[in-house]
Amino acid sequence: MRNNLTTLQITDLSTPESGTGAKAQFAEDVKNGLGQEAKKLSSRYFYDGEGSRLFQKIMHLPEYYLTRSEHEVFTTQQQTIAQKLAAQGYFHLIDLGAGDATKTRILLKQLLQQNADFDYVPVDISGDAITELYQELPTELPSLQTQAVVGDYFNALDWLDEHKPGRKVLLFLGSNIGNFNPDERQEFMQKVRKHMQPGDMLLKGMDLCKEPETILRAYNDAAGVTAAFNLNLLHRINRELGGDFIVDQFKHFPIYDPQHGVMKSFLISQQDQQVTIKATGQTFHFKAWEAIHTESSYKFTLELAETIGHENDFKIQQIFQDKNHYFADVLYIVT
Ligand SMILES: C[S@@+](CC[C@H](N)C(=O)[O-])C[C@H]1O[C@@H](n2cnc3c(N)ncnc32)[C@H](O)[C@@H]1O
Numbered sequence: 001m002r003n004n005l006t007t008l009q010i011t012d013l014s015t016p017e018s019g020t021g022a023k024a025q026f027a028e029d030v031k032n033g034l035g036q037e038a039k040k041l042s043s044r045y046f047y048d049g050e051g052s053r054l055f056q057k058i059m060h061l062p063e064y065y066l067t068r069s070e071h072e073v074f075t076t077q078q079q080t081i082a083q084k085l086a087a088q089g090y091f092h093l094i095d096l097g098a099g100d101a102t103k104t105r106i107l108l109k110q111l112l113q114q115n116a117d118f119d120y121v122p123v124d125i126s127g128d129a130i131t132e133l134y135q136e137l138p139t140e141l142p143s144l145q146t147q148a149v150v151g152d153y154f155n156a157l158d159w160l161d162e163h164k165p166g167r168k169v170l171l172f173l174g175s176n177i178g179n180f181n182p183d184e185r186q187e188f189m190q191k192v193r194k195h196m197q198p199g200d201m202l203l204k205g206m207d208l209c210k211e212p213e214t215i216l217r218a219y220n221d222a223a224g225v226t227a228a229f230n231l232n233l234l235h236r237i238n239r240e241l242g243g244d245f246i247v248d249q250f251k252h253f254p255i256y257d258p259q260h261g262v263m264k265s266f267l268i269s270q271q272d273q274q275v276t277i278k279a280t281g282q283t284f285h286f287k288a289w290e291a292i293h294t295e296s297s298y299k300f301t302l303e304l305a306e307t308i309g310h311e312n313d314f315k316i317q318q319i320f321q322d323k324n325h326y327f328a329d330v331l332y333i334v335t
Helices: 017-035 049-059 065-086 102-113 127-140 153-163 182-194 212-218 225-241 302-311
Strands: 008-012 091-096 118-124 146-150 168-172 201-207 250-257 262-269 273-277 282-286 291-298 314-321 327-334
Touching: 008 127, 017 225, 017 273, 017 282, 049 127, 049 225, 065 091, 065 102, 065 201, 065 212, 065 314, 065 327, 091 102, 091 153, 102 118, 118 127, 118 153, 127 146, 146 153, 153 182, 182 302, 212 250, 212 262, 225 250, 225 262, 225 291, 302 314, 302 327
Parallel strands: 008 146, 091 118, 091 168, 118 146, 168 201
Antiparallel strands: 201 327, 250 262, 262 291, 273 282, 314 327
16 A cells, blocks of 8 residues: 655654764774774775765766676666566665665666655665755656665664555665675574565665776776865864864775675775774874775675575576676565
8 A cells, every 4th residue: 555655754863863973883893893903994985975066976987897787787678677566566675875876766666657656765874865865856857756774774774664664665776785795694594584574575785796907997097087086084073073084195006806806995004104084083093004904895696696696585686687697686585
């Protein structure tokens, strides 16, 4: 049964976590990450307003095959994807980490064209991303019923269970799943699974193992946009937590480990230096050439996609790939 929604509503679950709470959490995570012997910062903090803008630029770079490949999957196979999702009647299409929803929009148009019975629930931790969708979707797709949620994936799923019961189709596009290490990925899948019932579906974007140089170039573009995206994390700490990073004294350094199928990005301190971050009340020491690990991006095989599903009571219903077999959107159904 279709819920009685206005065309677009926004629920902000980031309060009371927003403002002081969110800043305190950010400070705590930075303090813990930089306090370790092998320093790290969570990729979760990439996406402030500037980070989201830079990521949009990355998606259009010639080296960044991921978006292009997944875009091709959606443009060439949208009809089949939409039919599979809508076959069992009314559903909530929940877009976890929606960002600018470029690829999702292709699917949304197709679903509307097919008169599918659904509403759209973009979820993003970035208020900026959701605000942009809020400004664009009603004009672009006036008949779309949308309930946008600003918040973390699992706060949003808790909220949805309470306020919008019904069949769920979850989208987890891009290569968001690749940002988790294997333990985190298993935890994510288990938590997602707890919010799903038999017949619910998950369409998950997975970047596939391929020629290592192709992967490496995607995270080290010639124009330096990925470097700026990575370094923005330090600017963000300066802006929001009162840090005094001299950002020019750090450099972006990506590597690809073909044995574990993981792309890793680091920020390297180019000299011995101290950085004080007011909100943490601490000064951190960086030796010359010491690294901060900022992101991992795991790559997949189709066998691994099947194993991940099997371990969590999902069955693969169909795999959609681009013509180069660079990227897969795997449609799982809960058994
Ligand atoms: C790489 S972008 C992908 C955007 C889009 N799904 C795509 O495929 O192009 C990741 C998005 O996930 C959001 N995100 C990251 N961690 C999140 C979390 N824990 N909860 C909700 N959104 C999150 C970010 O703000 C960002 O907009």
